[in-house]
Amino acid sequence: MALTESRTPTDARTAGAPETATLDGLLGSADHKTLGRFWIAGGLLCLVGALIVSAVAGLETIDLGSFTVASDADQFTQIWSLGREVLLFGGLLPILVGLATYLVPLQIGAPAIAFARGAAGAFWAWLIGTALLVVSYIFNGGPGGGRADFVVLWAVSLGLVILALLWAMVIVATTILGARTIGMTLDRTPFASWSFLVFCLYGILTLPLVVADLALTYVRVRHGFVPLDARQTLVGVTNLFTYAPPLFWLAIPALGMAADTIGVHTGRPVMLRKPIMAAIGALSVISYGAVYFSFGSVRSVDFNNFILVLDIAATALPILAVLGLAGESIRRGTPRLNVAFIGSLLGGLLFLLAAVTALLGLFEPVQLWLIDKADTGNPDKLLILNGTTFHDGLRGIVVGATVLSITGALHHWAPKIWGRRMAEPLGYAAVLAAAGGGVLWGLGGVLAGVDNQPAYPVSSLAGGDNVELYNLIALIGILAVAAGALLTVLSALQASVGANTADAGAPAWSGLTLEWATSSPPSPGNFDQPPVVRSATPLADDVSGAAPAETTTGTEAGGEA
């Protein structure tokens, strides 16, 4: 079957035939479940690696006197930039794409993902691109790099990574739009799948800007238009996704997954579906950065733009709406305080904290009020805050929130992905570390920004009297988030290899959406026959004489109340 085949693929490899243990079977697989696991595993490893690199950059900033870890400002820029880029394009986005690749066909009742071999191509292209990206930095490339060939390689490899993610998002969005089972209208689509659709459409309409910028960067660097001493400025290429409001792009799938997860673990599906779906959609519109960060202004953001400030202020509203409606389920139901529930809820709350922080930091009257309270007597402080590490702090909170959401989602869907639950004790520790780390990372970065630490990249590290202390707080936060991510990796590893014997045989959760209607992990083709959906909670539809929805395989015994 060709890449452009239009029908839902049904041949053995693409429709999830039994996976062989051979290398050929794994590497050649186009089964969305295998690819989803690949994305998640690769993304988790990159996430931990990127956080460690970010911690190394943070270590540099706790002593402003001179460069100690890095040899000079250029190398510091490289370390910081490597951590920032791999964190997003190598870690968080691939994990979310992996969850979408795995879950979407199951949730919408499809036997396979659209363009299955194209989906496999996207993963391998991403993997190769990420490896080349790291290689380019190792050989003195990237922003701040001293070897022009490897700066060019950086532009090419980052472009490849983004194009691979873009293609994967096109495939996920196409699957949701065109491969839903009978009766599965868009408004009956589970929250997670709906949020993945919004998330992917956002990426499709935003990532091309970065690709175009990278193409321009390639031409400029290739022909010497960007001299070596100006290459620190190249970090601006990825600024689009590291400032509010586009930073809240990551909140879109997090909120959708949380709505599904909270509904299951309270025993009360989240009601008022359409308002929640509207809120998730509104968040994408509000945080659509391309409107403000139009290509040319990516490198110098005007945060005094009133519309932009108003928009950032508005990002809190949809997050609050989703959390509020999910809170109604918590109030009416009986919450199970497990990792899936706590991680999802805390992730949402941390996103809310990030939105409020953005509001506090960027809304002019609030800034003026802060300046008045601080009695600095410096009216320029308003502008200084906008060019400081304040935004790195904001990004830290969002990273912590996303790690929390991913941890919660993995614990929730682990029975589907690996056939067994993830270890709860490790999960609690991971959630605690990620939540605390996100708050500390944010606190340190924000306070350092208020204390006049200039935004990176910098030619020399500088700031107010207490900046070193604030940077230490941020460093502790980064390390804590890294520890949380590492614990999640260990827990996922345990679940995937079956070492978690305590929970082996534990049943899947009793969700009401289609993924819980099939075995765990799902059988080849996902469903014995195409399911027919009559409501948003198909497993709650009482049909006389219907066969039990849950089939059991392997370690699973049945549902749990």
Add this chain to the structure above:
Amino acid sequence: MTDISLYQRIPVDVPESPPARPRLLLIATSLVAAAVIVGYVGLTSYYAQVRQGVLSTDQPWLPSGVTIPLTQPNFMLLTMVFSAVAMAWALSAVRHDDRPNAFIAFALTLMFGFAQIAQTAYLLTLMRMPAAGNPAAALIYTMVGLQLATMAMAMGYVVAMALRTLGGGYSARDYEGVLSATVFWFTNVGVYIILWYAVYITK
């Protein structure tokens, strides 16, 4: 506490499902076309911004000695319009199971595509613009390069769909692939029109 039995049931007494909706290729193509347009419009807006910045300082936008003739860009526009007509002809022919006309139209479309690439190469030769040393050069080469990349993708797409039509994969009953290729070809024409106006006409 929730009712377990309620949760464990799914309706099975339902009629057999119809085949999957054959729109996946068209949806995916539309999404990719949207991405291409967003990226190109973003790049064009940056081009306009930088150009405006240079002109506001009373400096010339193009390097001295560089001129962009109008003949070649206008002929390229005409070529692209003809290619769009040929592509629409191919689609119409496939929809009517008129295979001879379909293959003539596919061949014409590809020929116009090659002609546009050749004319671009000739235009760049005439312009003789050094790649380095001027903000305009990098931007113009990037915009032209991305347009050519879009053209290459579109031509590859048309070749694939033409071969599939040749193999009997598409006909009046199912022409989704050809329709998708047509959507992408029109996107490609749109990209050239942006380039034509923003760079070749406005200069």
